Amino acid sequence: MCPQLPGVAIFGTSPPVFVIVPALRDKGFRVEAIWGRKLGDVEAAADKLNIPFYTTQIDEVVLRKDVDLIIIFTSPNLHAQISVKALRIGKHVVCDRPGGLNQTEGLRMVRAAAYYPSLLAILAYSLRFLPNMSLLKKLIHEKHIGQIKLCDIRILCGSLLDRNYSWQCDSTMGGGALALLGSNLIDLLSYLGLGRILRVNATLRTLTPATSSIGGIREVTCDDLCVAQLQLSCGVLATLNINTNLHGYTQEVVVCGSRGHLIAQGGDLRGRTIKEEREEVLYIDVEELNSEQSSSSTSPCLTRMHVKGLMRLASYLRDRFSLTSDSGQPPLDISLEPAHFDQGLYIQSVIEALRKSSQTRQWEKVETSDEEGSDSMDSWSSFP
Template sequence: MLPGIGIFGCGELVRILVANLRSKGFRVEAIWSHCLETAQQMARELDIKLATDVIDRVLLESSIQLIVIACPPHLHEQIATKACGIGKHVLCDCPPALSYDQMLAMKKAAFNYPSLITIFFNTLRFLPAFVKMKSLIADGYIGQINVINCNVFGSSLQGLDNYSVSCDELMGGGLLSTIGTHVIDIITFVTELRAKRVTGIVKSFNQLKDNVFGLRRITADDFVTFQMEMQNSLTVANVTLNSHYCGKFSHEILICGSKGYLVCRSGDLYAQLNSSGKEELLFADSDDPISDNCPYGKGLSRMLSALKNAFQFSPETECMPNGFNDGDGHPNNGSGVDVHSNDEILHRWAKEAVGLAANFEDGLYVQAVIEAIKYSSKNREWVRIKYDMN
């Protein structure tokens, strides 16, 4: 049985999420916004029965077992830690949090309840092109990785229609937080390498826009470039995020090795070996559920399909394994079950189905890199990455 879902947030992402969740068979039971009127309006438009501006009203709703966090990042820690504490699964939007300390608290909350599904919207991980790229790199297809080059260009990356938290760097706005989060994560996912130190430039060129009124300036960055020296000291990653490009949206991740290169362009995978005379197409992504060329939208449907599979058990998995319960009613072996006091089984889940997803520990690493890049930009120096793995 699929769990009921409570959604935090009322942005455009929520509309896309609700449509995709319902197409997979999930029930959206409640929606939250800091403004009750906004929540009620969204609930009427999307046919959601409960609308509220009280966080605990959604968290404590008995029909809800999965919390989707798509609200401003300053609320992520509060909602995620509470949800984990009462035994509810969490699917959280990016950026992970406003600070490293907030993300650390989220990671510790998830660590205390290891059977729960606690993942981020890092949808690139679910694209077949990146899964295949990861496999080829692990098999030594391009040899030793030397250079990683990532370019994301587009004229509407920020999507600012009026002044909101997305205009404010301190509230989690800007390309580094919204797009850079995904890029940093996917580099580690496909290469299994993490950054050792970084240097970067984070700039906000367009601080005034015609559709943003008043005396407030936009502090969210609209151009970012940074380099990462990876932990093996043999690989360097160069990333550029540019919202000043007026052409077609472009998303390219290039991995160059000693034997050749692999490149993913908007969900399609290409390769060329040193012994070959031309580039060849290894995988073409024909599935485009959001009807655009954005790989993030393409990965969303696949991620939610995997989430659906996590809550669907075959007849062979109906029995609970030995040692299933930790003594406090919480499963601890990667599979889960919700039970009443009368032992009636309500929901089962298997975390393996969403094994590709970025968990809260991955989010902690990404948050550490983001903060190091911002520090580097302000102080104009290389910064070593420090993050707590315990």
């Protein structure tokens, strides 16, 4: 075990927690505490993961002296509250997508991170860490298929809803296909270097307002279908199609350029240029085929790709905190490039524009706020 690695506290009891904790331990981290909303859930999670301390009180975890890294996998309405508290007292933070509920909360997170620039403040956008996406980015940068014209992304999967009514049923609480899956795709467009999103046109629908266990007064109000067009600053047109009314999970990213196309399907990558007669296999995800842990998940929020991304995130954190040179700089893998809190603020601005467009049925401009939420953060970072 590397002595330089910080102690870790986990917020949440969702499925990603049961992936990231073993991955962190495998890299040498000490997981000291876990928080959950319900006592029974967090006690069961702590017992299964062999975590010595569990609680339902946020401050009891954040204030622990043996914890320097906070990892947040809670509902989005708690992202900003926990992140701001942790950063203001000098803790590193890794937060799940989408990084709060709106731009106001995203801006609070950005400003909290700015107090101590040396602290790690990143979002767990897992697609960034996949090998085929890293290669896709490299080929785009090298003009392998010429000038990029179009990026078409499709996700077909099962329902994102819990069996009983929860925050995932309400878009104002962070639920829905756009927030939980679309935010990952918006981030991917930035990671691939396709430019910032300027204007959007979207249709958001709730095709399944009720289920066998959810209905009556408390109906589903979050979107389970998202169809969107995005105009990017580099002249690229991006299209998103997310349908969570099916079964299983398939994801396809198609990038078309002036001299060919590239297709990332699942963890694989293939492509064809105008000089080639047939598509060429550029990357095969052998790890995905051999991963028993990833194949055990059927949730659209914890797919094989997400599992692999979280494992590579754990590797990034290990490298980030392992000081192995005289200069004190860790030898980071340059292919592992995390999203920082300012990226989360930008993604929130795109999400808000998409929701507005769906309401107005018009193209809407993406406006990232730099003044909204300028009220004091004391209400978010105060302790009893």
